[in-house]
Every structure is written in structure tokens, then in C-alpha cells.
Amino acid sequence: MLTRRTELPFERDQSTRFLPWIIALMVFLGGLMFAGALVVSDTIHSWDSTLTGRMTVQVPPAAAADDTLETLTAMLESTPGVTRVRPVPIAEARGLLVPWLGEEVVNSGLPIPALVDVELAAGARIDAGQLAARLMQAVPGTTVDDHRAWLSALINLGRTIEILAFMILGLIAAAAVVAVIFTTRSGLAVHAAVIELLHQMGAHDAYIADQFQLQAMMLAVRGGIVGAAAATIVLLVFAWVGQGIDAAFFPPLRLTIPEWIALLIVPVGAIAIAMLTARLTVLRALARMP
Secondary structure, eight states, rough: OOOOSSSGGGGGGGHHHHHHHHHHHHHHHHHHHHHHHHHEEEHHHHHHHTTTTTEEEEEEEEOOHHHHHHHHHHHHHSTTTTEEEEEHHHHHHHHHHHHOHHHHHHTTTTTEEEEEEEEOOOOOOOOHHHHHHHHHSSSSSOEEHHHHHHHHHHHHHHHHHHHHHHHHHHHHHHHHHHHHHHHHHHHHHTTHHHHHHHHHHHHHHHHHHHHHHHHHHHHHHHHHHHHHHHHHHHHHHHHHHHHHHHHHTTTOOOHHHHHHHHHTHHHHHHHHHHHHHHHHHHHHHHHHHO
16 A cells, blocks of 8 residues: 655545546546547458458459450559559459358358459549459459548548547546545545644645645545556456457457557556646645635
């Protein structure tokens, strides 16, 4: 237990016994919310960097001959804005369908269209409909899938979830501020006689505020450790359960080492909020005293 000796008998103050648990709950919820925002951000970045700026050309299985693919590749390479064209090997194309259909179905002789991966230059805008119409003149049945057309909705949804997560994180911080204010004011009322005696002995307001600030720090450290430990356990459990999930576009339930370090912002921030809130609350209350 983190304790210290002060002129104010905080150890007999029953109003502070619940503050560490409140801080622990806030840190726990805040840590999970912040981790969720990081996971969403990583997923959006992965989608944005790997799928946007790309198109996929699909050729019907009946027309997927080598000379046909060579013709389409030449047409795509001559298209302005296209930087790279790569016919996808059939084994790789089948592997893309395994998470959706299962290995048995994919390897049972299911007709697989030939795929051509098309990489676009940064900022290039190619009309998928016009490109498909031009390619269909050479190979009937050819289609063009523009990833930006459907991925933009997912990215917008992810950004919205990310913003909501940080808004909820702000509400959690606000609730922690209210809890510290209430606890500090209760402590001021309980120790009013001791505070008045310290004033008569020449103690300044800043000195008394230091007493409450350090007490708030000790309580917040206890709660922060408990809340951070609980959040870490939950996140590790999610990472362990999610490591066996192999679903397309499913966000990975794991954090990188820098992100784990970034999560320390939550308990450290909770401690800083508790200290600053307690100090300001005491100084404002003492300034109104005669």
C-alpha cells in the first residue's frame, strides 16, 4: 500500500476509500476504449494502404486462357494511371476464397475466375465502368472491381467508431474529474478544523493544496495500477482468443509494442487528472474562505 504521513489525518477520512476503485474502473474502461480505437485505426490504415489505389479485373473461367490474359495485361499497362499489372496465380486466387467458402469447397473443382491485380498511381482516378467496357470488347464477360467504391463506406464507418471511442474516453475522464472534485470537497469539509488550525499557524493555501494533491496522487496510483492490470488481462485474453480467427477483413485483436506503451497514457493521465483536479479544487475552496 502506498501511504505517507501528513498534517491532515487522511487515513481516517472515509470519503476517500472509494476513490481508488473509481479510478480503477475509469482506467479499466479507458484502457479498453483506447485499445479499441488503436485497433480500429490500424485496421483502417491497413485497408487504406493495401486496398485503395487498386483494382481487380476478373476474367470468366471459360475465357481465362494465357493469350487472353496477355491481351488484357497489355491493355491495362497502356491505360493512363496504371503503374503495375500482375496476373494472380490460380493457387493464390483459390487461397483468397478459402476463408469464405472453406478449403474443401474451393479444392473440389469449383470454377475460379482469373484475376488481374491492377495498381494505380497515387491520386489516379480511373472510371471502372469505362475501363470494364473497353476490356469487354476484347474479352466478353470481363468485370472490373474498384476497391474504393465499396471500401470508402467501411473506412468512413471505422473513422466514426474511432471518433466515438475518443469521445467516450473524454466522458470517462470527465467522470473521473467529477469523482475527484466530490472526494476533495468532502475531505475539505471533514478536515475543516485542521485546515483552520494550519492557517492560524501560518500555512499557505499552496501548502494545504499540496497535501490534498499528494493524497489524490497516492489514491490514483493505487487505482491506476489495478485498472491497468485488469485492462491488460482482458486485452491479452482477447488477443489469445482472436489469434485463431482467420476471417477476411476482420481486425486483428492484438496491439504492437509501441501501442502497448501508448496505453500507459491512460493510467498516467488518470493520475495527472486526479492531482490537478484536487489541487485546483482545494485552492478555489480556500480562496473563498475568510
